[in-house]
Amino acid sequence: LSERLSGVFDRLTKQGALSEDDVKTALREVRVALLEADVSLPVARDFVKAVQDKATGQAVTKSVTPGQQVVKIVHDELIAVLQGEGEPGALRIDNAPAPILMVGLQGGGKTTTTAKLAKRLKDRDNKKVLMASLDVNRPAAMEQLQILGTQIGVDTLPIVKGENPVQIAKRAKTQASLGGYDVYMLDTAGRLSIDEELMAQVEAVRDVANPRETLLVVDGLTGQDAVHTAENFDSRIGITGVVLTRMDGDGRGGAALSMRAVTGKPIKFVGLGEKLDALETFEPDRIAGRILGMGDIVALVEKAQQTIEAEQAERMMKRFQKGQFNMNDLKMQLEQMMKMGGMEGMMSMMPGMGKMSKQMNDAGLDDKILNQQVALINSMTKRERANPQILQASRKKRIAKGAGMEVSDLNKLLKMHRQMSDMMKKMGKMGKGGMMKQAMK
Numbered sequence: 001l002s003e004r005l006s007g008v009f010d011r012l013t014k015q016g017a018l019s020e021d022d023v024k025t026a027l028r029e030v031r032v033a034l035l036e037a038d039v040s041l042p043v044a045r046d047f048v049k050a051v052q053d054k055a056t057g058q059a060v061t062k063s064v065t066p067g068q069q070v071v072k073i074v075h076d077e078l079i080a081v082l083q084g085e086g087e088p089g090a091l092r093i094d095n096a097p098a099p100i101l102m103v104g105l106q107g108g109g110k111t112t113t114t115a116k117l118a119k120r121l122k123d124r125d126n127k128k129v130l131m132a133s134l135d136v137n138r139p140a141a142m143e144q145l146q147i148l149g150t151q152i153g154v155d156t157l158p159i160v161k162g163e164n165p166v167q168i169a170k171r172a173k174t175q176a177s178l179g180g181y182d183v184y185m186l187d188t189a190g191r192l193s194i195d196e197e198l199m200a201q202v203e204a205v206r207d208v209a210n211p212r213e214t215l216l217v218v219d220g221l222t223g224q225d226a227v228h229t230a231e232n233f234d235s236r237i238g239i240t241g242v243v244l245t246r247m248d249g250d251g252r253g254g255a256a257l258s259m260r261a262v263t264g265k266p267i268k269f270v271g272l273g274e275k276l277d278a279l280e281t282f283e284p285d286r287i288a289g290r291i292l293g294m295g296d297i298v299a300l301v302e303k304a305q306q307t308i309e310a311e312q313a314e315r316m317m318k319r320f321q322k323g324q325f326n327m328n329d330l331k332m333q334l335e336q337m338m339k340m341g342g343m344e345g346m347m348s349m350m351p352g353m354g355k356m357s358k359q360m361n362d363a364g365l366d367d368k369i370l371n372q373q374v375a376l377i378n379s380m381t382k383r384e385r386a387n388p389q390i391l392q393a394s395r396k397k398r399i400a401k402g403a404g405m406e407v408s409d410l411n412k413l414l415k416m417h418r419q420m421s422d423m424m425k426k427m428g429k430m431g432k433g434g435m436m437k438q439a440m441k
C-alpha cells in the first residue's frame with residue numbers, strides 16, 4: 001500500500017493551494033486505506049467527503065507535495081474525530097456508590113475488561129470497587145469474574161444460585177451501599193449476536209441500577225460488525241462510552257473511527273492484551289496513525305512545517321535585532337498569538353513580556369480583536385506595511401473602512417506597533433537578542 005501511495009503522491013508535485021483534483025486523487029487512496037483498516041464503508045465515505053470540503057484550497061507547505069499535504073490534513077481530522085470532546089479515560093464516578101454497567105456481545109471482552117477497569121480504579125484512583133456478574137446463562141462466567149477478582153484483590157458479589165440479573169443488580173447496589181464501596185461494576189451476559197431477549201434483559205438491569213457509566217465493550221478487530229453492535233446498544237440502552245478490546249492484535253483498528261462516527265460517544269479505553277493490567281487510556285493520535293497507516297508521510301509534513309516556522313522565526317529575529325519591526329511582523333505575531341491560545345497563553349510563555357502584555361492590554365488588544373487587527377493590516381499596501389509612518393489621514397480612513405473599522409481603531413494599532421517597535425529596538429541593543437530567541441521558541 002505504502003509503495004502504491006508514494007507513487008501517486010510523487011506524481012502530484014504542484015505547489016500553492018490544494019486544487020480539487022489534488023485532493024480527490026489523494027483521497028481515493030485514503031479511502032482505500034480506511035477500508036483496509038476495516039472502517040465501515042458509509043463511515044469512510046462520509047469522512048472522506050468531509051475532508052474533501054475542508055482540504056480544498058488549503059495551502060501546501062513548501063517542500064511537501066499536495067498528496068502529502070492531504071494525508072496530513074486527513075491525519076489531523078482523524079484525530080479530531082476520534083478525540084471528540086471530553087477527556088479520554090475519564091469516568092463519572094462521584095456520588096458513591098457509582099454504578100458502572102458493562103455491555104456488549106459475548107466474547108467481546110466484557111468480563112476481562114470489568115476486571116481490568118476495577119484494577120485500574122483501585123490502583124490508580126484508590127477506589128473501593130465491587131464487581132458483580134449478571135451472567136446467569138453460564139455459571140462458569142460468574143466463577144470467571146470471581147477468580148479474576150481474587151487475582152486483582154477486588155471484591156466480587158457472592159454468587160447466589162437461581163437469581164435473575166435484575167435481582168443480582170439490586171443486591172449489588174445494596175451491598176455496595178452497605179459496604180462503603182465507591183464503585184460497583186455490573187458485568188452483563190452477552191449473546192453471539194444482538195437479540196431481543198438480551199436487549200430486554202440489559203434494559204431491565206439498566207433501569208434498576210441507573211448506571212453513571214454504561215460502557216460498550218467491543219472487539220476492536222471486528223470492524224464492520226462493530227458498527228451494527230454499537231448502533232443497537234446505543235439506541236436501545238444508551239451508552240456513555242466505548243472500550244475497544246484486542247487492540248494488541250495486528251488489525252488496524254478502523255472500528256474506532258466507525259464507533260465514533262456512529263455513536264458520537266467517546267472511546268475511553270483500549271484493551272491491549274489478556275493480562276489484567278493491559279488496559280490503557282484511549283489515545284487518538286496513536287489510533288489515527290494506525291488506521292491511516294501513513295505515519296512516514298505525516299512525520300514528513302510535520303517536519304517541513306516545523307522547519308518553515310523555525311525559518312520564519314529566525315528571519316524575524318534578525319530583523320528585530322536590526323531594529324526593524326514592521327506591520328508584516330506585527331501581523332505574523334498576531335497570527336501566531338491566535339494559534340498559541342491567544343494573548344495570555346502567548347505572553348505567559350515569553351519571559352520578560354509582562355510589560356508588553358500590559359501595553360497591549362492598555363491598547364485594548366484582547367483575543368476577540370486580534371482578528372480585526374489582522375484585517376486592518378491586510379488592507380494596507382505592501383509599502384505601507386513596511387513603513388507605516390507614511391500613512392496619511394485619507395489613507396487611514398480608507399484602510400479603516402476597508403477593514404470595517406474606525407480610524408481610531410487603526411490609530412490604536414499604529415500606537416501599539418510603535419511601542420512594540422521601540423521595545424524590539426531596545427531588546428536588540430541589549431545584545432544578541434537572547435531574550436527574543438527564548439521567546440520565539
Ligand code: GDP
Pocket residue numbers: 104105106107108109110111112113190244245246247248249270271272273274278
Ligand atoms: P465476554 O464474553 O465479553 O465477557 O469476554 P471475556 O472477557 O470472557 O473475553 C473473551 C476472551 O477475550 C478472553 O480469552 C480474554 O482473555 C480475551 N480478551 C479480552 N480482552 C482482550 C484484549 O484486549 N486483548 C486480547 N488479546 N485478548 C483479550
Ligand code: MG
Pocket residue numbers: 110111112135141188189190
Ligand atoms: Mg463475560
